[in-house]
Amino acid sequence: WSLADFEIGRPLGKGKFGRVYLAREAKSKYIVALKVIFKEQIEKYKIHHQLRREMEIQTSLRHPNILRLFGWFHDNERIFLILEYAHGGELYGVLKQNGHLTEQQAATYIASLSQALAYCHGKCVIHRDIKPENLLLDHEGRLKIADFGWSVQSSNKRKTMCGTLDYLAPEMVENRDHDYAVDNWTLGILCYEFLYGNPPFEAESQKDTFKRILKIDLSFPLTPNVSEEAKNLISQLLVKDPSKRLSIEKIMQHPWIVKNAD
Numbered sequence: 001w002s003l004a005d006f007e008i009g010r011p012l013g014k015g016k017f018g019r020v021y022l023a024r025e026a027k028s029k030y031i032v033a034l035k036v037i038f039k040e041q042i043e044k045y046k047i048h049h050q051l052r053r054e055m056e057i058q059t060s061l062r063h064p065n066i067l068r069l070f071g072w073f074h075d076n077e078r079i080f081l082i083l084e085y086a087h088g089g090e091l092y093g094v095l096k097q098n099g100h101l102t103e104q105q106a107a108t109y110i111a112s113l114s115q116a117l118a119y120c121h122g123k124c125v126i127h128r129d130i131k132p133e134n135l136l137l138d139h140e141g142r143l144k145i146a147d148f149g150w151s152v153q154s155s156n157k158r159k160t161m162c163g164t165l166d167y168l169a170p171e172m173v174e175n176r177d178h179d180y181a182v183d184n185w186t187l188g189i190l191c192y193e194f195l196y197g198n199p200p201f202e203a204e205s206q207k208d209t210f211k212r213i214l215k216i217d218l219s220f221p222l223t224p225n226v227s228e229e230a231k232n233l234i235s236q237l238l239v240k241d242p243s244k245r246l247s248i249e250k251i252m253q254h255p256w257i258v259k260n261a262d
């Protein structure tokens with residue numbers, strides 16, 4: 001592939017490392033999202049190996065709820081990633097527009113995320129950075145995890161702090177070793193945010209967010225009205241001891257998911 005094969009459209013936003021444009025492959029008319037990453041950025045931030053690993057990870061993942069990386073090409077100063085185009089845009093937009101989601105929508109997205117994570121964990125990939133901005137919707141409103149900005153192969157004990165803090169599990173806040181269960185924690189954070197409109201441990205300062213996470217300072221507002229089953233699932237995921245968090249399989253069998261996810 002080369003840039004000449006594509007007609008470039010409007011900017012779709014900026015992902016990690018670069019901007020993303022709507023694009024159409026000239027011959028097939030196939031619509032894609034084309035991400036442009038400047039090589040000088042890669043040199044400057046020394047992220048060549050991380051980028052390569054992400055590209056290998058994302059190319060190898062094939063799942064209906066994981067955004068495809070079809071391929072890539074480069075010219076002298078830029079690398080271009082040919083990504084799946086998600087017609088529905090960011091889930092974040094839907095969440096902010098409606099304030100919060102219905103229990104059916106929330107359960108459907110949590111079920112989709114759980115299936116995608118079960119698939120990733122099966123391939124020894126921990127996502128570690130799942131947040132609404134990284135979740136896109138296709139033309140049927142089906143969820144697509146877009147950004148493997150900090151995904152690692154599981155053996156890694158990386159210590160870098162990644163992304164916004166609201167979604168960090170206690171073991172990551174305490175910079176202890178972490179494993180797949182960080183993604184289970186994040187499902188609890190997202191479930192809470194889908195139903196209430198903001199993440200459970202939000203605070204004025206980062207320090208206070210850290211404290212609330214480490215204390216599991218979890219409370220459920222009286223409005224909007226949320227079912228006991230939903231609160232039960234959230235309470236079984238936002239557990240300090242990673243080994244005590246509900247497994248992905250158990251999430252899929254939880255009464256709230258079985259009843260509300262479609």
Ligand SMILES: CC(C)CCNC(=O)Cn1cc(-c2ccc3c(-c4nc5ccccc5[nH]4)n[nH]c3c2)cn1
Nearest residue numbers: 012015020033054055084085086087088089146147
């Ligand atoms: C290899 C490594 C660097 C990871 C490869 N993955 C990414 O680059 C992650 N990434 C995906 C995107 C992205 C952003 C937006 C979209 C969209 C999209 N569709 C939209 C519809 C309406 C409004 C906005 C939209 N954005 N479709 N596919 C996308 C893909 C940005 N970063």
